[in-house]
Amino acid sequence: MIRIAGATVNQIPFDWKNNVDNIVSAIREARNQNVKILCLPELCLTGYGCEDLFLSDWLSEKAWHHLQAIPEHCDGITVSVGLPVRIDGITYNGACVISNKKILGVTLKQNLAKDGVHYETRWFEAWPATQVTDLGTAYQHVQAGDLTYEVEGIRFGFEICEDAWRQTNRPGYRLCERGVDLIMNPSASHFAMSKSELREKVVVIDGSAKFNCVYVFTNLLGNEAGRMIYDGDIIIGQRGRLLAVNRRLSFKKVNVLACDIDFREPGNTRPVKSLDNKEKNEELAQAVSLALYDYLRKSKAKGFVLSLSGGADSSLCAVLVAEMVKRASAEIGWKDFCASLGLDEKEINGSWQRAVNKLLTCAYQGTRNSSETTLEAARSLAGSIGAEFHAWTIDEEVTSYTAKIEKAAGRKLSWETDDIALQNIQARTRSPIIWMLANIKRAVLLTTSNRSEGDVGYATMDGDTSGSLAPIAGLSKTFILQWLRWAEKNLAHTGLHAVNNLQPTAELRPLERNQTDEADLMPYAVLEEIERHAILNRKSPLQVYEAMKDHYDAGQLKAYIKKFFRLWSANQWKRERLAPSFHLDDLNVDPRTWCRFPILSSAFAEELEALE
Ligand SMILES: Nc1ncnc2c1ncn2[C@@H]1O[C@H](COP(=O)(O)OP(=O)(O)OC[C@H]2O[C@@H]([n+]3cccc(C(=O)O)c3)[C@H](O)[C@@H]2O)[C@@H](O)[C@H]1O
Ligand SMILES: Nc1ncnc2c1ncn2[C@@H]1O[C@H](COP(=O)(O)OP(=O)(O)OP(=O)(O)O)[C@@H](O)[C@H]1O
Numbered sequence: 001m002i003r004i005a006g007a008t009v010n011q012i013p014f015d016w017k018n019n020v021d022n023i024v025s026a027i028r029e030a031r032n033q034n035v036k037i038l039c040l041p042e043l044c045l046t047g048y049g050c051e052d053l054f055l056s057d058w059l060s061e062k063a064w065h066h067l068q069a070i071p072e073h074c075d076g077i078t079v080s081v082g083l084p085v086r087i088d089g090i091t092y093n094g095a096c097v098i099s100n101k102k103i104l105g106v107t108l109k110q111n112l113a114k115d116g117v118h119y120e121t122r123w124f125e126a127w128p129a130t131q132v133t134d135l136g137t138a139y140q141h142v143q144a145g146d147l148t149y150e151v152e153g154i155r156f157g158f159e160i161c162e163d164a165w166r167q168t169n170r171p172g173y174r175l176c177e178r179g180v181d182l183i184m185n186p187s188a189s190h191f192a193m194s195k196s197e198l199r200e201k202v203v204v205i206d207g208s209a210k211f212n213c214v215y216v217f218t219n220l221l222g223n224e225a226g227r228m229i230y231d232g233d234i235i236i237g238q239r240g241r242l243l244a245v246n247r248r249l250s251f252k253k254v255n256v257l258a259c260d261i262d263f264r265e266p267g268n269t270r271p272v273k274s275l276d277n278k279e280k281n282e283e284l285a286q287a288v289s290l291a292l293y294d295y296l297r298k299s300k301a302k303g304f305v306l307s308l309s310g311g312a313d314s315s316l317c318a319v320l321v322a323e324m325v326k327r328a329s330a331e332i333g334w335k336d337f338c339a340s341l342g343l344d345e346k347e348i349n350g351s352w353q354r355a356v357n358k359l360l361t362c363a364y365q366g367t368r369n370s371s372e373t374t375l376e377a378a379r380s381l382a383g384s385i386g387a388e389f390h391a392w393t394i395d396e397e398v399t400s401y402t403a404k405i406e407k408a409a410g411r412k413l414s415w416e417t418d419d420i421a422l423q424n425i426q427a428r429t430r431s432p433i434i435w436m437l438a439n440i441k442r443a444v445l446l447t448t449s450n451r452s453e454g455d456v457g458y459a460t461m462d463g464d465t466s467g468s469l470a471p472i473a474g475l476s477k478t479f480i481l482q483w484l485r486w487a488e489k490n491l492a493h494t495g496l497h498a499v500n501n502l503q504p505t506a507e508l509r510p511l512e513r514n515q516t517d518e519a520d521l522m523p524y525a526v527l528e529e530i531e532r533h534a535i536l537n538r539k540s541p542l543q544v545y546e547a548m549k550d551h552y553d554a555g556q557l558k559a560y561i562k563k564f565f566r567l568w569s570a571n572q573w574k575r576e577r578l579a580p581s582f583h584l585d586d587l588n589v590d591p592r593t594w595c596r597f598p599i600l601s602s603a604f605a606e607e608l609e610a611l612e
Contacts, residue, residue, distance in 0.1 A: 001268070002152060004182070005035040005258035006218035006234035008246070012298055013047035013225050014059065016066050020045070022254050023081060027073045029256045036152050038079045038256075039184040041220040041230075042161050043093060045083040048188035049225030054123035060086035064139060071101045078151045080158070082186045084124075085144060087133065093124045094144065095158050095186050099151050106135070106144040110171050113162035117190055117228055117583050117593045120162070129174060146171070148178050154263065156182035161189055164203040164217075176211040181263050183207060185217040191229040191249070191287050192586050193280050200235050200242060209240030214261050221250065223294035227593055228583050229287050233276075236261075244272035249286040251293060251331045281486045284584065288471055289324040291582045295444070295469060296324075296359070297340045305438040306446045307430055307464070308362035308389070309507070310377030312480050313448035315499040316472055319487055321360045321446075322385040326352045353386025361441055364391040365430045367398060370507050377498035384495025390437075394429045401425055415509065423508035427463030435466060444469050447579045452477040452524055454578060454589045455531050456564065457571025458517065465578060473581030474588040476531070477504065477517075477524045522560045526552075530564045535595065536587045541565050541607045558611050569603035 007026035011019045023040060030038045042048060045063050053059045063083040070081060078099040085094040085106055093109040108127035112120040132145035148157040157175040164170060164185055172183055185203060189195075199217070208215035214237070221232025229249075234257040236244040246257040262268035277283065296303070304321055308314045329337040329352060338345040341359065348355045364370075364378040375391060382389035402425060406412055413422060438445040447467025451474055453459050472480065481504075488496040504524075509515040518524060533544040541561050548557055572591070576599065581590050588594045 001260045001262050002037070002154065003033065003035045003258050003260050004037040004039075004214070004216060004236070005030050005033070005256055006039045006216050006236065006246075007254060007256045008041060008218055008221040008232035008234055008250075009044055010222040010232070010253045010294065011041075011044055011047045011220060011224055013050045014053065014062075015047070016062070019047065020066055020069055023070060024073050025254045026256060027070070027077065027079055029254065030079075030258070031073075031075070031077050033256065033258050035256070035258050036077060037154065037156070037182070037184075037216075038077060039186055039216045039218045040079065040081050041218050042095070042186040042188040043082040043084065044186070044220065045081055047224055048220055048230075049228070050084075051225075052123070054084055054091050057086060057089075060084045060091060061138070067096060067103075071098050071103060074098045074101050076100060078149075080184055080186060082160075085135065085139070087135065087144070090125050091123055092127055092144075093120070093160060095160055095184070096142075097149050099149075103140070103142050104149055105142060105147045107147050107158040107160070108145055109160040109163060110146070111162045111166045111169055113165075118162075129169070129171065146174070148175065148180055154182055155180045156184060159183055159185045159207070161185065161187035164207055170207075172207055172211040176213070180211070180213055182214045182216070183211060185215065187217060187219045188230060189219050189233075190583055191231050193284055193287075193584060194278075195586075196231055196233060196248060196276070196278060196283070199231075199233060200237075200245065204235045204237040205240055205242055208237040212239060214238045214263065221253075221255070223291040223298075223582070226295070226580050227590070229291045231287075236272075238266050238269055241266070242271070243269060245274040245276050247275045247277075249283070249290050251290060251328045281483055281490070284475075284483065285320070285323050285487070285491065286327065287584065288320045288582060289327045292321060292324040292471060293328045299444065301444045302342065302441055303359040303361065303443040304446050305434060305441055305443045306360065306362045307434045307448070308364055308378045308382060308387075310364065310374035310379075310381070310499060311502060311507075312477070312484055312499060312504055313450050313472060315377070315381050315496060316480055316484060317446050317448050318360065318362060318381060318385060318387060319484070319491075319493055319496065320471060322352070322356050322387075322493075323491065325355045325359060329355065351386075356386040357388055360385075360387040361437060361443065362387045362389050363434060363437060364389070365433070366391065366393045367395055367426050367507075369426070369510055371511060373498070373502065374507060377502060380498055381495040384493065392433075394426070394433070397429045398426055401429065415513070419509070423506065424460040424463060426508050427460035427506075429463075431463055431466040446471060447473075449473045449578055449581070450475055450477050450480055451585070451589055452527055452531070453517075454575055455527065455535070456521060456567035457574045458521060458567075459574070461574055461577060465574070467579045470579040470581040473578055473590065474584035476528050476585070478528050479585075481524075522563060526560050527564065530561060532587075534564065534568070535589070541604055542610050545611055561611065562608050565604045565608055569597075569601050572597050572599045572601075
């Protein structure tokens with residue numbers, strides 16, 4: 001039996017102290033557990049999200065410099081540490097093996113991730129299979145490339161993240177021919193709901209079966225650089241059998257998971273019981289909570305400010321902040337939680353509502369078009385989670401702006417002639433004052449944009465899109481509505497009761513006009529179905545129609561499809577200006593991550609005509 005392990009770490013781009021400290025803590029913990037071989041995540045020394053800094057000479061040089069602090073901690077253990085390596089002005093993505101205090105070599109990634117949220121080909125070049133090079137004097141003549149290693153009688157090699165997601169060029173095939181006993185996979189694999197099972201299957205179960213070996217996968221952890229969240233999964237398998245999976249999305253900066261392996265008699269290897277929870281609503285709550293917690297502590301902001309309407313989107317943001325407090329404090333303890341966010345532990349005195357009160361300030365900003373129902377929904381939700389709550393009206397300011405524009409235009413504005421302008425001025429008037437609240441609190445202003453409204457630009461720019469972080473912009477409206485019902489029941493958020501009984505409405509037109517989102521747009525379920533075909537599966541308008549036509553009236557469906565593509569195209573500029581958001585689902589519409597589209601285009605003119 002030999003004990004092998006993975007260790008996940010919560011890193012920060014080029015925060016050398018944080019990153020080296022976490023790596024050293026992981027090694028120390030592994031050595032305490034008598035681990036002999038330890039796999040750390042991809043690019044864990046620099047962080048995965050250094051972006052164009054990977055193109056500099058200095059980042060890789062500094063990474064190599066900081067790597068030198070690690071071997072002294074590797075007495076009696078073999079460790080792999082991810083870092084960029086620059087060879088002749090080209091950057092490669094490497095995993096450095098340190099064994100018993102000595103650097104043995106650096107394996108370089110052979111397949112770069114370039115789909116979805118990944119843009120590795122901008123920064124790195126893929127290393128050719130079977131090639132090996134000497135890194136030269138600056139790197140102490142260490143060998144690099146397509147290497148295999150042997151320690152403790154175990155032969156091993158690497159697949160680095162994307163390497164394992166390729167059907168054809170998986171390095172595992174060649175490693176298998178070289179007779180390795182163990183493949184390690186340092187990864188930076190982003191969170192998306194329901195993805196973790198795929199990771200277990202494709203990477204570890206299939207990999208260890210195909211290559212007849214033991215397989216250790218280790219992912220990065222947390223919201224490293226602002227947008228992507230890493231699950232921090234450690235997965236160990238042997239010849240197609242899953243042996244160990246840790247609890248993902250931990251609030252601890254370092255997690256180690258070890259397993260005793262019998263390499264010769266796999267039947268003797270005993271699996272470790274897993275406490276991971278893969279239920280979709282639950283993993284979403286955990287992922288966003290972790291992302292908010294990391295964002296707060298890494299940005300050093302003092303809390304969050306939120307314009308709370310009593311509607312679904314802002315209520316979801318409020319509840320997720322409360323979940324962040326409950327989940328983080330439960331896992332790391334009040335002492336560390338308060339210390340990490342600059343709270344006074346004595347004042348909080350173990351109460352999650354008191355902590356929410358310090359970290360979340362909400363304001364209901366009514367107009368004459370707002371209803372008592374939404375005010376009460378907002379008030380009762382804020383009260384139930386302990387958030388600081390204010391309610392004021394903005395009619396005075398809206399009237400003042402409108403009067404000035406009426407004077408300039410030389411006419412009265414009316415709902416018949418100026419519908420959108422009169423809606424937008426209300427949403428915009430809420431913005432300066434909520435920003436002011438964020439300024440005095442030195443807090444991050446949350447914007448409540450969701451993905452469905454992002455698709456069609458159903459939001460006022462610099463109004464309800466104001467804010468510096470959009471935690472739920474990756475989620476569709478139908479998901480949000482069902483999640484809130486789930487949370488009322490399963491997370492005991494009884495304060496959501498009133499929210500869950502409301503129909504989505506902007507409340508920007510006079511109440512007697514009964515404005516609803518779905519009447520303005522189309523049913524959210526239809527919008528989401530069109531979105532999946534058009535955006536996720538990249539279908540043309542006609543192909544979208546073909547895919548959906550059996551379930552809808554033809555004329556109605558064509559009208560919905562046209563509306564979707566027209567609004568989608570006209571509002572790219574708006575998506576470019578949405579606040580940074582978390583990547584949470586298998587698609588998002590943030591142009592900096594998953595979805596790129598031109599700001600100016602034909603708006604599918606010819607393709608929409610083809611529908612007729
Ligand atoms: N291609 C382009 N590149 C750059 N800018 C472009 C542009 N096209 C328009 N614009 C600019 O955009 C402006 C229009 O955009 P914007 O002012 O945001 O407003 P707009 O998109 O015209 O209208 C906002 C929509 O969102 C809805 N809304 C608003 C607020 C809250 C909610 C809710 O659900 O709670 C819903 C509202 O009912 C309305 O349908 C134009 O005046 C023009 O200046
Ligand atoms: N009366 C209000 N008080 C405070 N903020 C408001 C008010 N009305 C709208 N807002 C802000 O504008 C945002 C956009 O409104 P929107 O209607 O899209 O979302 P919602 O009200 O949270 O949810 P829903 O669409 O389900 O009603 C809200 O999330 C909120 O931040």
